[in-house]
Amino acid sequence: MLYRKTVRGAALVALLALTVPACATDRGGSDAVPGNAAGDSATAAAEKFGTLDSPCGEGDAKGATDKGVTDTEIRIGYGDDRGFSQSPGLNKEMGDAVEALVAWCNEQGGINGRKVVGNLHDAAMTQANTAMQDACRSDFMLVGHGFAYDGAAEQTRIACKLPMVPGFTVSPHVANAPMSYQAMPFPADYVNTGIWHNAVKLYPELKKGLAVVNHTSPALVSANAKSVEGWKSAGVKPLDCGVTLNYAGESSYVPFAEKYKSCGADGLWNSRSATPSQFNLLQAVDQVGLDPVLFFEATWYTDAVAKWNTAGLADKLHVGMQYQPFENASEVPAVKAYTDLVTAEGGKTSLLGMQAASSFLLWATAAEQCGSELTRQCVVDKLSAVHEWTGGGLHAATDPGANLPSECVVVLRLTKNTWKQTRPAKAGEFDCDDSYLFRLSKKNWGTELNKDRISTEFLTDDVIEPQA
Numbered sequence: 034m035l036y037r038k039t040v041r042g043a044a045l046v047a048l049l050a051l052t053v054p055a056c057a058t059d060r061g062g063s064d065a066v067p068g069n070a071a072g073d074s075a076t077a078a079a080e081k082f083g084t085l086d087s088p089c090g091e092g093d094a095k096g097a098t099d100k101g102v103t104d105t106e107i108r109i110g111y112g113d114d115r116g117f118s119q120s121p122g123l124n125k126e127m128g129d130a131v132e133a134l135v136a137w138c139n140e141q142g143g144i145n146g147r148k149v150v151g152n153l154h155d156a157a158m159t160q161a162n163t164a165m166q167d168a169c170r171s172d173f174m175l176v177g178h179g180f181a182y183d184g185a186a187e188q189t190r191i192a193c194k195l196p197m198v199p200g201f202t203v204s205p206h207v208a209n210a211p212m213s214y215q216a217m218p219f220p221a222d223y224v225n226t227g228i229w230h231n232a233v234k235l236y237p238e239l240k241k242g243l244a245v246v247n248h249t250s251p252a253l254v255s256a257n258a259k260s261v262e263g264w265k266s267a268g269v270k271p272l273d274c275g276v277t278l279n280y281a282g283e284s285s286y287v288p289f290a291e292k293y294k295s296c297g298a299d300g301l302w303n304s305r306s307a308t309p310s311q312f313n314l315l316q317a318v319d320q321v322g323l324d325p326v327l328f329f330e331a332t333w334y335t336d337a338v339a340k341w342n343t344a345g346l347a348d349k350l351h352v353g354m355q356y357q358p359f360e361n362a363s364e365v366p367a368v369k370a371y372t373d374l375v376t377a378e379g380g381k382t383s384l385l386g387m388q389a390a391s392s393f394l395l396w397a398t399a400a401e402q403c404g405s406e407l408t409r410q411c412v413v414d415k416l417s418a419v420h421e422w423t424g425g426g427l428h429a430a431t432d433p434g435a436n437l438p439s440e441c442v443v444v445l446r447l448t449k450n451t452w453k454q455t456r457p458a459k460a461g462e463f464d465c466d467d468s469y470l471f472r473l474s475k476k477n478w479g480t481e482l483n484k485d486r487i488s489t490e491f492l493t494d495d496v497i498e499p500q501a
Contacts, residue, residue, distance in 0.1 A: 080141055082394060083367025083425030088401035089138035092145030099408045101173030107147045107400065107407065110172035111389070112154035112164055114181050119158075124179055127200050127389040128153060129380025130371070131177040134393040137374050144401050154178065161186040169193035174412065176396045177389035183207045188491040196409050196497060198396040198416065200389035203252070205479030206488035211496040212409075214416040214433045216391035216424055217355060221478045222486060224259055227442030227469040228328065228353025229267040231456050232300075235351075235444075236326050242299030244272040244325075246314070250280040256304040258477050264302065266471050272296050282310040286317035294323045301325050306332040307341075315346050327351065334358070334384065339450045350447040355439040356387050356428040357461070360452060364461035367426035391424030395433060409497055417499035429463045436486060441465035 080087040094104075101108035111131040113124040135151045143149055152172055154164035158181055165186035168175055175197035180186065184204030190197065196212040205221035207213070233239050243264065245257055261271055274296035276289050283289070293301065301318075305311055307329075318325065327350040334352045342348070359382070362368040371390050375382050399415035400407060419434045429441035441463035444456040457464050480488045 081425070082137075082370050083365070083427065084423070085367070085394060085398070085425030087138075087141060088394070088397040089141040089144055091142035092147075092404075094145035094147050094405040094407065096405055096407075098406060099173060101171060102147070102407050105147060106150050107144060108150045108152060108171060108173055109396070110152045110154050110168040110175045110178065111393075112156060112168075112175075112178045112180070114156050114158045114179075116155040116157035116160075123158065123181075124385055126375075126381045126383035126386035127177060127179050129375055129378070129382075130200075130386035130389040131393050133374040133378040133380055134177075134390055134397075136378060138397060144397060145404055145407075147407070149397075156180040156182065156186075158182060162189055165189045165195075169195055173407075174198065174396065174409065177392040179385065179389070191491045191493060191496060194409070194495070194497055196413050196416075198392045200385065200392050205255075206490040209436060209480065209482055209486055209488045211487050211492060211498070212413060214395070214413075214419070215431075215436070216395045216422060216433060217388055217428060217431055218433060218436045218438050220436050220438065220486070221480055221488070222473055222475075222482060223438055224263050224471050224473055225355065225438045225440065225442060225469055226263045226266050226471045227440070227464060227466070228351075228444065229264050229269065230466070230469060231353065231442060231444050231464060232326075232328050232351070233267050233269060235456070236300060239300045239326065239328075240269050242272065242297060243269050243328075244274045244276070244293055244296060244298035244301055246301055246303040246305065247277040248280050248305055249277060250305075253280070253304050255477070255479055259473055260302060260304055262473055262477055263471060271302070272298060274298060278310075278314070283313075286310075286314045287320060289314070290317040290321045290323060293318065293325070294321050298323070298325050301327050301329075303327070303329045303333075306330065307335060307338045312341060319346050325349065328353075331384065333447075334445060334452065339447060339452060342447055342449060345449055348448050351444055351455070353442045353444050354384070355431070355441060355443075355463075356384050357426070358443065358445055358452065358454060360454065361460045365426050367424060370425070371427060387424070387427050391422075391427050394424055395419065395422060410500065413497050414499050429465065437470065439463075439465075440467050440470045442469065 097103050113127045115122050115125040117123045135149045139148050156164040161180040161182045162185050177200045179200040187207050198214050202208040208221045274292050276292050331352045331354045357365045357368050372382050399412045402415050403411040417434045420432045421430050422433050423430050429439040431439045443463050445452050446455045
């Protein structure tokens with residue numbers, strides 16, 4: 034039986050005690066890592082990021098304790114796909130966020146007195162493995178990065194035993210990888226179904242009238258399979274309208290819109306990000322006189338989509354997120370802190386940037402707890418012990434240590450050029466329910482998992498595992 038509760042973005046939310054875990058877009062609890070191993074940073078809490086005591090500050094940590102660590106520096110890798118020729122600057126907001134947080138941290142004295150040095154790795158979409166090879170040569174850890182083709186680099190990362198705290202993952206075997214902890218986990222075997230449960234509360238007719246927008250892309254085929262299972266968990270039996278769109282685009286979307294109309298679609302679910310081709314689909318839907326409710330991936334939560342919607346063709350567009358929307362900055366100090374820090378450094382803000390920022394803070398909090406004895410093993414140990422994390426209030430509580438996503442959601446609706454929170458009604462709150470945390474059937478994982486829910490693809494016997 035469902036029960037509903039709302040919590041402040043800054044509050045701690047208890048997640049399921051399971052022993053067996055966005056991408057997001059361009060558009061908030063007390064976080065802690067148990068146990069200070071060395072106590073080297075008495076001044077670390079002098080500043081806050083939202084509700085989080087800053088992990089950065091002066092100290093006297095010393096020693097070349099691991100690759101990328103010296104008496105004075107900690108070298109971390111970060112990056113995105115900004116050099117992709119077909120979409121220059123792709124996901125650069127992630128790099129902007131890490132750069133801003135590194136500057137913020139170093140202004141306070143670094144981590145236990147060691148300055149953080151960031152090495153930028155541009156995967157340029159198709160060069161993820163080359164970027165990973167560079168990171169293996171120089172970095173202590175990878176932090177806050179996001180590579181669209183991360184699966185192509187995973188064997189290299191595991192071989193060089195490089196732990197990471199990514200901003201996002203894409204490939205299933207990377208989502209449940211060893212030596213990896215995410216601030217906002219997006220595992221292959223669990224999904225947050227909050228958006229779908231909220232959808233049927235708002236529009237009960239979707240239980241029999243929802244159609245899925247299918248695409249030829251293998252990644253989207255997999256994403257839709259997971260989505261369909263998630264919809265079914267909310268009591269929805271999606272319609273099969275016989276529509277599969279060419280990922281490269283169609284000469285006309287009107288015939289497909291007609292199919293949705295004749296199929297009786299009251300609503301559409303779309304796993305693809307906002308692109309000109311998807312705008313063309315919405316225009317075609319309007320042309321044929323269909324007026325469906327739209328529930329699309331959170332990647333549609335962008336200024337670009339809002340600006341495009343001047344004619345109101347997407348006025349019934351809803352997205353579900355686990356991050357606090359930018360519209361709530363006055364209610365959530367962490368959102369304002371993130372925005373202020375990134376804009377002060379000349380960067381661009383986005384939800385992907387928030388993901389990278391939360392991942393940096395998670396890594397820095399764990400690294401600070403290791404004191405002078407800063408090793409990859411120590412940071413992995415500390416990260417594995419984090420079971421409640423909100424990035425200082427940037428997002429709903431997650432369980433990075435167990436690789437479990439949040440059990441909370443906030444629903445936004447677009448009206449003309451404005452995004453507005455619709456559920457819960459009060460800004461700064463999330464709708465949370467432990468039933469939203471849903472385990473997918475094995476056929477939809479996309480990878481084999483061992484008893485610890487670690488992908489067996491590329492797994493070796495000598496990976497860095499958490500030590501008690």
